[in-house]
Amino acid sequence: MKSKFPGEDHLYLQVAEGVEKMIGDDILRIGDKLPSVRVLSKEHGISMGTAFQAYYHLEGKGLIESRPKSGYYVRFNPRRFADLPKKMDPVVTPVEKVTNQDMIMQMIKTMTAEDIMNFALASPSVNLLPAARLSKSVVHALRNDPHQCLQYEHAQGNPELRKQIARLSFNWGGKVKPDEVIITSGCMEAVVMALRSVTHAGDTIAVECPSYFGIYQVIESLGLKLIEIPADPVTGIDLDGLERAIGKHSIAACLLVPNFSNPSGSCMPDEHKQRLVQMLTKHQVPLIEDDIYGEMYFGRQRPRTCKYFDKEGIVLYCSSLSKSLAPGYRIGWILPGRYMDKVSSIKMMHSISCATITQQALAHFLGIGRYEYHLKNLRKALHTQCLRYTQAIMQYFPEETRISRPQGGFVLWVELSKHINTYELWLEAMKHQISIAPGSIFSNSANYSHYMRIGYGKPWDDKVDKGLKTLGNLVRKMS
Amino acid sequence: MKSKFPGEDHLYLQVAEGVEKMIGDDILRIGDKLPSVRVLSKEHGISMGTAFQAYYHLEGKGLIESRPKSGYYVRFNPRRFADLPKKMDPVVTPVEKVTNQDMIMQMIKTMTAEDIMNFALASPSVNLLPAARLSKSVVHALRNDPHQCLQYEHAQGNPELRKQIARLSFNWGGKVKPDEVIITSGCMEAVVMALRSVTHAGDTIAVECPSYFGIYQVIESLGLKLIEIPADPVTGIDLDGLERAIGKHSIAACLLVPNFSNPSGSCMPDEHKQRLVQMLTKHQVPLIEDDIYGEMYFGRQRPRTCKYFDKEGIVLYCSSLSKSLAPGYRIGWILPGRYMDKVSSIKMMHSISCATITQQALAHFLGIGRYEYHLKNLRKALHTQCLRYTQAIMQYFPEETRISRPQGGFVLWVELSKHINTYELWLEAMKHQISIAPGSIFSNSANYSHYMRIGYGKPWDDKVDKGLKTLGNLVRKMS
Numbered sequence: 001m002k003s004k005f006p007g008e009d010h011l012y013l014q015v016a017e018g019v020e021k022m023i024g025d026d027i028l029r030i031g032d033k034l035p036s037v038r039v040l041s042k043e044h045g046i047s048m049g050t051a052f053q054a055y056y057h058l059e060g061k062g063l064i065e066s067r068p069k070s071g072y073y074v075r076f077n078p079r080r081f082a083d084l085p086k087k088m089d090p091v092v093t094p095v096e097k098v099t100n101q102d103m104i105m106q107m108i109k110t111m112t113a114e115d116i117m118n119f120a121l122a123s124p125s126v127n128l129l130p131a132a133r134l135s136k137s138v139v140h141a142l143r144n145d146p147h148q149c150l151q152y153e154h155a156q157g158n159p160e161l162r163k164q165i166a167r168l169s170f171n172w173g174g175k176v177k178p179d180e181v182i183i184t185s186g187c188m189e190a191v192v193m194a195l196r197s198v199t200h201a202g203d204t205i206a207v208e209c210p211s212y213f214g215i216y217q218v219i220e221s222l223g224l225k226l227i228e229i230p231a232d233p234v235t236g237i238d239l240d241g242l243e244r245a246i247g248k249h250s251i252a253a254c255l256l257v258p259n260f261s262n263p264s265g266s267c268m269p270d271e272h273k274q275r276l277v278q279m280l281t282k283h284q285v286p287l288i289e290d291d292i293y294g295e296m297y298f299g300r301q302r303p304r305t306c307k308y309f310d311k312e313g314i315v316l317y318c319s320s321l322s323k324s325l326a327p328g329y330r331i332g333w334i335l336p337g338r339y340m341d342k343v344s345s346i347k348m349m350h351s352i353s354c355a356t357i358t359q360q361a362l363a364h365f366l367g368i369g370r371y372e373y374h375l376k377n378l379r380k381a382l383h384t385q386c387l388r389y390t391q392a393i394m395q396y397f398p399e400e401t402r403i404s405r406p407q408g409g410f411v412l413w414v415e416l417s418k419h420i421n422t423y424e425l426w427l428e429a430m431k432h433q434i435s436i437a438p439g440s441i442f443s444n445s446a447n448y449s450h451y452m453r454i455g456y457g458k459p460w461d462d463k464v465d466k467g468l469k470t471l472g473n474l475v476r477k478m479s
Numbered sequence: 480m481k482s483k484f485p486g487e488d489h490l491y492l493q494v495a496e497g498v499e500k501m502i503g504d505d506i507l508r509i510g511d512k513l514p515s516v517r518v519l520s521k522e523h524g525i526s527m528g529t530a531f532q533a534y535y536h537l538e539g540k541g542l543i544e545s546r547p548k549s550g551y552y553v554r555f556n557p558r559r560f561a562d563l564p565k566k567m568d569p570v571v572t573p574v575e576k577v578t579n580q581d582m583i584m585q586m587i588k589t590m591t592a593e594d595i596m597n598f599a600l601a602s603p604s605v606n607l608l609p610a611a612r613l614s615k616s617v618v619h620a621l622r623n624d625p626h627q628c629l630q631y632e633h634a635q636g637n638p639e640l641r642k643q644i645a646r647l648s649f650n651w652g653g654k655v656k657p658d659e660v661i662i663t664s665g666c667m668e669a670v671v672m673a674l675r676s677v678t679h680a681g682d683t684i685a686v687e688c689p690s691y692f693g694i695y696q697v698i699e700s701l702g703l704k705l706i707e708i709p710a711d712p713v714t715g716i717d718l719d720g721l722e723r724a725i726g727k728h729s730i731a732a733c734l735l736v737p738n739f740s741n742p743s744g745s746c747m748p749d750e751h752k753q754r755l756v757q758m759l760t761k762h763q764v765p766l767i768e769d770d771i772y773g774e775m776y777f778g779r780q781r782p783r784t785c786k787y788f789d790k791e792g793i794v795l796y797c798s799s800l801s802k803s804l805a806p807g808y809r810i811g812w813i814l815p816g817r818y819m820d821k822v823s824s825i826k827m828m829h830s831i832s833c834a835t836i837t838q839q840a841l842a843h844f845l846g847i848g849r850y851e852y853h854l855k856n857l858r859k860a861l862h863t864q865c866l867r868y869t870q871a872i873m874q875y876f877p878e879e880t881r882i883s884r885p886q887g888g889f890v891l892w893v894e895l896s897k898h899i900n901t902y903e904l905w906l907e908a909m910k911h912q913i914s915i916a917p918g919s920i921f922s923n924s925a926n927y928s929h930y931m932r933i934g935y936g937k938p939w940d941d942k943v944d945k946g947l948k949t950l951g952n953l954v955r956k957m958s
Contacts, residue, residue, distance in 0.1 A: 131627040148610040152806045185664055189830045201680045217828045327631045328835030349696045351668045355834045356807030
């Protein structure tokens with residue numbers, strides 16, 4: 001369940017993992033007293049300090065709690081989650097009007113507000129990011145570039161940064177060359193350029209349902225039509241459903257978030273990815289793969305990508321550093337496969353190049369190995385936060401509440417009782433300075449009006465606890 | 480003719496201007512000996528140092544020269560230019576295939592090469608830009624932002640930067656509010672968003688002929704059609720021609736560079752701008768005004784913009800700091816008038832926001848008044864370079880060569896003998912590590928194959944002189 005980095009695990013993490021497994025296997029049950037720190041240290045032949053660290057780590061995840069003058073007790077079993085949200089059946093025919101534009105715009109206006117408890121975000125709290133280290137890389141770039149980063153960068157992107165991005169692909173087994181990478185202004189520009197490269201106005205795009213509202217907006221703004229394919233809350237898009245849609249309609253491209261989809265948190269198993277790519281290759285339908293959350297996995301290994309299984313270059317792989325490192329730097333990339341020339345000329349025509357300074361700074365930061373180091377900490381923090389938020393929702397919300405079990409990413413997908421309209425809940429919550437993302441904006445045709453997305457990017461603290469408690473109370477009142 | 484900043488002129492500039500006027504009025508003729516520095520200082524009651532500075536300034540512009548042990552002599556009359564390039568008549572019907580894409584891509588590949596004498600660029604040499612001061616503003620931004628510029632900036636752009644951009648509009652008489660500004664990734668993104676906001680695929684856009692090749696590329700890539708309207712080399716687009724085209728065809732928008740058009744260097748007189756805006760308002764045709772060169776004027780006053788005459792919000796004004804301050808920062812803006820909501824939502828959907836750090840750094844740089852100061856120096860330098868390059872072309876090229884007389888901007892538009900194909904000239908010149916922009920890429924239908932664009936953004940020196948001499952020799956050989 002928990003993150004482990006082979007060959008690099010700290011002793012305390014190994015011990016903590018052992019305890020966590022015993023809780024998961026119901027050997028230690030909720031309420032059971034744990035061995036004292038002294039006993040734990042003797043049992044494992046570790047120092048008192050290491051034993052304490054192990055308990056401290058488990059406490060952070062909310063799995064155990066310390067009771068004053070009494071010791072440590074089991075608090076939560078990570079395998080005893082709430083039920084999963086249900087799979088919905090959207091209307092599988094092409095449609096043109098694809099967004100709840102008004103509701104989205106209304107919500108987005110409050111997104112950057114700083115004085116609210118913002119559960120509507122799907123991004124990390126800024127204090128999880130290595131701000132000081134990144135600033136050093138900016139200063140390094142200014143000092144080492146002969147023109148102090150004033151000149152245009154190559155349209156395709158800074159060569160050193162492209163080398164680093166190519167290296168990152170090792171994490172999912174990729175063998176990408178720097179020449180196959182185009183740097184973009186974040187992942188969204190990559191997705192837009194991919195869509196522009198493989199579609200024309202009036203074409204139909206297949207997406208999974210639910211999908212990120214920004215994807216619906218972009219599809220609408222490019223004059224494209226949309227087919228929503230049902231998706232499983234754990235394994236992602238329904239491949240049979242997709243194949244039927246391809247057989248029935250002319251589909252110009254498929255746009256998916258295979259790893260830790262937003263909002264459902266689903267992650268396609270490798271064999272699904274392989275089958276998907278084979279199917280799309282057979283039908284010659286390009287796949288736009290949005291892998292923006294791929295590095296934020298909680299398990300032992302980074303999930304593979306669809307690009308990994310792509311033999312003929314039909315996958316346009318898009319990602320960025322906006323969710324994992326530096327949102328405000330606006331740096332993403334695309335590996336456009338066989339559409340390289342098309343994407344590359346669109347990039348050059350439409351925005352010439354990305355900012356030189358942020359590209360050079362990130363090339364430096366990645367080049368000295370700080371990104372891998374940072375990601376390890378970020379993954380741990382997010383996993384912990386995911387568990388704490390889940391526990392709080394289970395505690396404060398009505399019993400029928402269903403919650404997703406993401407294995408990575410930033411969000412929980414929460415299904416409430418059918419009677420509750422989460423847009424009304426949002427209006428109500430905003431009176432208490434709390435924001436959520438109402439479910440209706442994540443689909444065009446499926447009825448997610450009693451769903452909501454809760455982002456857990458903010459580290460757990462009393463304010464978060466209080467916010468979720470208030471939200472739970474509001475839900476109970478509306479029930 | 481020359482730049483003057485009311486109330487701020489240095490004494491030496493006033494004296495130099497007097498001498499320049501006498502040369503222009505043929506009171507002092509080419510070859511005439513000028514009074515000695517001592518006499519000049521006595522005549523004007525100025526110090527020897529100031530008198531020397533005045534001559535030094537005129538020498539920099541190539542108007543006078545010092546002969547060793549003899550004194551200063553008149554070298555060039557700024558009013559005796561070569562003939563202007565001829566106005567061409569493009570085909571005024573909508574067309575779809577609008578670019579010489581292959582030729583453009585071939586040329587662009589050599590654009591960033593550093594080991595060549597690159598007359599193909601329309602931008603300032605980096606050593607004309609205040610690199611060190613800008614770096615200080617970057618460091619200031621990092622230190623003063625609570626999140627060290629890591630967070631997303633507002634989709635509309637940094638509020639302080641928008642305030643500074645609004646202030647910049649004072650220069651052309653504008654009364655722009657910060658809320659009316661959207662920050663973009665350079666001017667090209669602004670133009671693309673403007674086009675996307677007011678057109679659909681298949682619509683027809685009117686442009687002046689010749690126009691910047693990037694504009695043709697963007698129009699083609701958005702699936703738009705094109706009508707080229709003839710333009711005068713001095714006063715810009717032919718308004719009667721435009722009105723006839725509007726009467727005859729359905730035109731979705733008009734896209735112009737009214738100030739120092741690229742490549743012709745033409746600048747629409749104020750009364751033309753006013754008539755244009757009235758005409759387009761009457762016909763309800765939106766005007767996309769690309770004013771990227773507007774601040775680089777050589778005269779006494781910044782030319783007005785079409786936006787200035789816009790009563791009903793039909794002008795989408797686009798500009799940037801890429802040509803005047805920081806190309807690699809990728810910061811531009813759009814004042815979308817009545818299309819605010821549309822442009823604003825496209826910006827948010829397609830690229831979320833621009834880089835935080837470059838926005839904050841430029842907000843600081845502009846806020847402390849460094850931009851105005853820098854612009855004064857830049858304008859002087861460009862005017863001088865424009866004159867030196869013109870003189871060299873007159874000296875080294877065949878007599879029939881016609882040259883534009885830009886009152887601002889970065890480029891000369893040069894017409895050679897009809898027999899000369901400037902694409903072949905470019906191929907030949909590249910063997911000598913010299914690049915030019917061949918005329919054919921600046922129109923779809925008019926035959927500019929014997930024209931070329933020469934950028935004078937690089938300060939005058941022996942290498943530039945040698946480069947133009949070599950180019951002149953190649954042209955003579957081809958004649």
